[in-house]
Amino acid sequence: METRTVLPAAHRVLNQHPAFLLKKIWHYPARSRMIPQLIRKECMMIKKGGTYVVMGLLNTDSIAYATGKMIEELGGKVIYTVQNERLKRIFFDRGCSDLPQEIKDAMDIRYCDVTVENEVRNLFQGVGQIEGVVHSIAFANPKTCLGNKVYTNAFDDIKQGFHISCVSLATVAEFAQEHMGKGGSVVTLSFASQLAFPYYNWMGVNKAALEALVRALAREYGREHVRVNAISAGPLTTKAAKSIPHFAHLARTWKKISPLPWDPIHDKQEVANAVVFLLGDLSKKITGQTLYVDGGASSVGGELLKHEKPIKTMPAKKKIAAQERLKRMQERQRKK
Ligand SMILES: NC(=O)c1ccc[n+]([C@@H]2O[C@H](COP(=O)([O-])OP(=O)(O)OC[C@H]3O[C@@H](n4cnc5c(N)ncnc54)[C@H](O)[C@@H]3O)[C@@H](O)[C@H]2O)c1
Numbered sequence: 459m460e461t462r463t464v465l466p467a468a469h470r471v472l473n474q475h476p477a478f479l480l481k482k483i484w485h486y487p488a489r490s491r492m493i494p495q496l497i498r499k500e501c502m503m504i505k506k507g508g509t510y511v512v513m514g515l516l517n518t519d520s521i522a523y524a525t526g527k528m529i530e531e532l533g534g535k536v537i538y539t540v541q542n543e544r545l546k547r548i549f550f551d552r553g554c555s556d557l558p559q560e561i562k563d564a565m566d567i568r569y570c571d572v573t574v575e576n577e578v579r580n581l582f583q584g585v586g587q588i589e590g591v592v593h594s595i596a597f598a599n600p601k602t603c604l605g606n607k608v609y610t611n612a613f614d615d616i617k618q619g620f621h622i623s624c625v626s627l628a629t630v631a632e633f634a635q636e637h638m639g640k641g642g643s644v645v646t647l648s649f650a651s652q653l654a655f656p657y658y659n660w661m662g663v664n665k666a667a668l669e670a671l672v673r674a675l676a677r678e679y680g681r682e683h684v685r686v687n688a689i690s691a692g693p694l695t696t697k698a699a700k701s702i703p704h705f706a707h708l709a710r711t712w713k714k715i716s717p718l719p720w721d722p723i724h725d726k727q728e729v730a731n732a733v734v735f736l737l738g739d740l741s742k743k744i745t746g747q748t749l750y751v752d753g754g755a756s757s758v759g760g761e762l763l764k765h766e767k768p769i770k771t772m773p774a775k776k777k778i779a780a781q782e783r784l785k786r787m788q789e790r791q792r793k794k
Contacts, residue, residue: 460599461737461788463714468571470624475771477543481711483579493655497773501530502738502739502740503734503735503737503738503739503740504529504532504533504534504589504734504737505534505589506533506534506739507531507533507534507535508534508535508588508589508590508767509534509535509536509537509585509586509587509588509589509636510526510529510534510535510536510537510588510589510590510591510592510737511536511537511539511581511582511585511588511590511591512525512526512529512536512537512539512591512592512594513538513539513540513570513572513590513592513593513594513595513630514539514592514593514594514595514596514647515538515539515540515549515550515567515591515699516540516545516552516554516696516698516740516763517549517552517554517709518554518556518557519695519696519697519780520594520692520696520697521594521647521696521726521729521730521733522592522732523538523593524712524726524727524729525537525592525594525729525730525731525733525734526592526727528727528730528731528733528734529734532734534589535566535679536565536566537567537585538565538566538567538568538627539567539568539569539570539581540567540568540569540570541569541570541571541572542569542571543569545571547569548570549567549724550562552713554707555793556626566579568584570594572595572622572626572628572629573618573621573622575629577579578626578629578630578633579633579692580681581633582633582634582636582637583633585637586637586675587637587638587639588634588637588638588642589638589642589643589737590638590642590643590644590645590737591630591631591634591643591644591645592645592646592733592737593627593630593643593645593646593647594646595623595626595700596623596647596661596664597618597622597623597665597698598622598623598624598660598661599612599615599619600701600702601616601619602615602616603616603619603635603659603660603661604610604657604658604659604660604701604702604703605657605659606657607659608659610659610660616660617791619660619661619664620641620660620663620664620667622659623668624664624665624667624668625671625745627644627671627672627675628644628671628675630644631644631675631679631684631686635679635682635684638682640682640683640686641683641684641685642683642684642685643684643685643687643737643738644675644679644684644685644687644694645685645686645687645688645689645733645736645737645742646668646672646685646686646687646688646689647688647689647691647729647733648665648669648688648689648690648691648748649661649662649665649688649691649693650662650665650690650692650752650755650756651665651666651668651669651690652666652756654754656704656708657702657703657704657709658702658708659726660687661702662773664693665690668688669688669690669712669748672686672688672746672747672748673746676745676746677746680745685736685741685742685744685745686745686746687736687741687744687745687746687748687749688747688748688749689729689732689733689736689748689749689750689751690748690749690750690751690752690756691751692712692720692722692752692753692755693705693708693712693722694711694722694723694725694726694729695723696720696726699722709722712752712753712755714761715755715758715760715761715762716753716754716755716758716762716763716768717753717754717755717758717762717766717768718753718754718768719753719768719770720752720753720755725751725753728751729751732749732751736749
């Protein structure tokens with residue numbers, strides 16, 4: 459009787475026949491039944507407590523940093539790599555001044571020059587079981603490989619750029635997959651390799667080769683349940699990007715052709731989201747692909763016409779300042 463007054467709903471439920479209860483649960487609103495599925499799907503992005511190696515950290519502008527942060531937010535453990543000890547010092551001295559000390563202390567950062575096979579081997583021998591690797595690495599000498607002319611006889615620079623920006627993915631994938639016991643995912647970063655851009659010269663060639671390598675590696679490691687994919691990102695303001703002559707012009711051009719608004723600073727986050735998608739089980743049957751995260755610029759031709767341009771949204775600060783200016787102007791007019 460007491461139960462009846464205190465918990466009438468519970469009493470009603472507990473006194474039902476099990477078959478009736480099952481029927482009730484089945485007819486429970488679809489959205490509520492989907493909640494466990496949604497939670498499960500969120501877990502499928504990144505394995506909770508799983509280890510992910512994110513290679514190519516330089517500073518907090520790096521795509522590697524945005525990706526690592528996202529993996530951690532979703533419950534994964536991140537091991538970052540920098541090229542060498544000097545760059546690790548630079549990262550802590552100047553590259554992450556905006557981060558609180560406890561975040562800096564918690565970061566697991568190791569060295570690995572991807573052109574030195576032993577360093578790659580040692581890195582993966584020391585990481586234990588891993589779920590995925592992000593290869594966010596590229597370099598080409600700007601003076602010779604990103605100059606006015608495509609032709610150069612600086613063959614050593616061309617070879618170095620090719621080794622770092624393309625071949626290294628094969629080295630990384632080989633040593634990484636040995637530590638992906640139940641399968642895993644390798645993701646690399648590319649840039650619009652189907653088009654030729656001014657000054658991007660030999661890096662464009664490297665990116666085209668990188669995407670071909672992605673397909674070859676996907677074929678080779680598929681039977682071990684290791685997937686290999688690339689994200690082709692639109693222009694983002696990072697150290698590597700700033701070494702491309704006239705990068706600002708390229709970023710401006712992107713805004714003119716991209717159907718979706720493209721923000722070279724903040725859209726790093728969107729790129730990181732896509733990397734995380736390719737790392738997790740939601741993309742379980744995707745391999746050998748290049749996924750474009752570029753605001754759609756790669757799928758259209760020519761500049762957008764005026765009426766096709768994305769509607770500009772004013773940043774909140776600017777909007778408030780503009781409203782205040784308008785208010786002051788109206789007050790001045792009233793006083794007159
Ligand atoms: N920023 C862009 O606009 C953009 C667009 C599309 C793709 N990408 C690609 O994203 C990746 C990451 O670049 P980012 O823009 O974050 O710039 P970034 O400068 O922050 O990262 C490049 C990283 O490559 C590392 N690196 C160079 N040589 C190395 C070596 N021998 N061994 C180990 N590491 C080495 C650098 O130390 C640096 O950490 C690159 O592959 C780049 O081509 C960048």
